[in-house]
Amino acid sequence: MKYAARMDRLGTETAFEVLAKAKKLEAEGKSIVHLEIGQPDFPTPAHVVEAGVKAMRDGHTGYTPAPGLIEIREAIAEHTERTIGVKTHPDEVVVTPGGKPIMFYAFLAFVEAGDEVVYPNPGFPIYESMLDFVEAKRVPLALTAANGFRVDPALLERLVTPRTRLLILNTPGNPTGGIVAPEDLPAIAAICRRFPDLIVLSDEIYSRILFGGRHASIAAEEGMREKTVILDGFSKTYAMTGWRLGYGVMPKDCAARFSRLMVNSNSCTANFVQRAGVAALRGPQDAVVAMVAEFRRRRDAIVDGLNAIPGFEVKRPEGAFYVFPRTSGTGLSSNDLANRLLYDAGVACLSGTCFGANGEGFLRFSFANSLENIEEALRRIRKVLAPVKA
Ligand SMILES: Cc1ncc(COP(=O)(O)O)c(C=O)c1O
Numbered sequence: 001m002k003y004a005a006r007m008d009r010l011g012t013e014t015a016f017e018v019l020a021k022a023k024k025l026e027a028e029g030k031s032i033v034h035l036e037i038g039q040p041d042f043p044t045p046a047h048v049v050e051a052g053v054k055a056m057r058d059g060h061t062g063y064t065p066a067p068g069l070i071e072i073r074e075a076i077a078e079h080t081e082r083t084i085g086v087k088t089h090p091d092e093v094v095v096t097p098g099g100k101p102i103m104f105y106a107f108l109a110f111v112e113a114g115d116e117v118v119y120p121n122p123g124f125p126i127y128e129s130m131l132d133f134v135e136a137k138r139v140p141l142a143l144t145a146a147n148g149f150r151v152d153p154a155l156l157e158r159l160v161t162p163r164t165r166l167l168i169l170n171t172p173g174n175p176t177g178g179i180v181a182p183e184d185l186p187a188i189a190a191i192c193r194r195f196p197d198l199i200v201l202s203d204e205i206y207s208r209i210l211f212g213g214r215h216a217s218i219a220a221e222e223g224m225r226e227k228t229v230i231l232d233g234f235s236k237t238y239a240m241t242g243w244r245l246g247y248g249v250m251p252k253d254c255a256a257r258f259s260r261l262m263v264n265s266n267s268c269t270a271n272f273v274q275r276a277g278v279a280a281l282r283g284p285q286d287a288v289v290a291m292v293a294e295f296r297r298r299r300d301a302i303v304d305g306l307n308a309i310p311g312f313e314v315k316r317p318e319g320a321f322y323v324f325p326r327t328s329g330t331g332l333s334s335n336d337l338a339n340r341l342l343y344d345a346g347v348a349c350l351s352g353t354c355f356g357a358n359g360e361g362f363l364r365f366s367f368a369n370s371l372e373n374i375e376e377a378l379r380r381i382r383k384v385l386a387p388v389k390a
Helices: 005-009 013-026 046-057 070-084 101-108 125-133 151-158 181-193 252-265 271-281 286-308 334-344 370-388
Strands: 093-096 116-119 137-142 166-172 201-202 228-233 248-249 363-366
Touching: 005 125, 013 334, 046 271, 070 093, 070 228, 070 248, 070 271, 093 101, 093 252, 101 125, 101 201, 101 228, 101 248, 116 125, 125 137, 125 181, 137 151, 151 181, 181 228, 286 370, 334 363, 334 370
Parallel strands: 116 137, 116 166, 166 201, 201 228
Antiparallel strands: 093 248, 228 248
């Protein structure tokens, strides 16, 4: 088969490849602790499952309007207003199968070949993949361990130009757990407002998984609502990764264009899944609170455990469920160390370089695994690395 040249520019998420390697090792009888996966290890709350099953039984199995059922768009609009203080109309919401299509559509809708895209590095690998796909110019925004991987407005100021079409913010961030600090948002918004054609894609998929403070969105800053697309969803908050349910909040004319992209790609998000989403947003939130409390316990255990390993160094991440320790002190490259941990220790994690060039010298561990498994992983890492330091 002959493929279009653009297919050569499409990247991937290495997490899925590492998972496949780890599964192969398991099939060969090796014990693996999975700290590579970016999905909660909790079940979807029971009342949400029930709502999905009931919707199917009640016959809600046909198409819905492309941007989503009015019931879920209303629930999302109310939720957005309540949580980040951004007044939202249901016509400004587009529901998608997972949050990822919002990312895809933002690149398709706004970015021409040669346009500049500023994006976090280390950052979610699909940003770089998508910008290469549309032949944009890469402008990585370095996130550094020294300031807890927060976005530095002074650095951003130097990177944004009249050719910048898209600025991607991700708070809390994958893979670092760093945030865009609420106190830095006015300065970041002031930079954005100077460039009329600049759009912000604010990826807030981890907004409910925060270990202190409140989540704040750039969309709430003066003049930013009309130039921001918020990406959010149910995957992480409600442990619903496999259901495929996400959404974007954006100005109405932008929502009409994203809906057109939905018609051309997915038609709509699964009907009964959207109804389960209404139950998630409108129902009790105690499962979310309990999950975040458990993530906090695990975060503290893994941070303390990793810092006790020679050559590892990490601050407490502020959100999401990842730690991103500096590991250059081990004397091994990130790739070599990740492979060593997988094959010698039976601990699956990701090399920092899966998240861009600035990830060299780091590893990503997900703490979406039980405290016992995290302790076991730490024991295994200590054992395997002990001879290196001897
Ligand atoms: C930063 C970030 N954005 C978006 C997504 C996509 O989420 P979904 O599974 O809802 O498409 C992920 C998933 O890993 C993510 O880490």
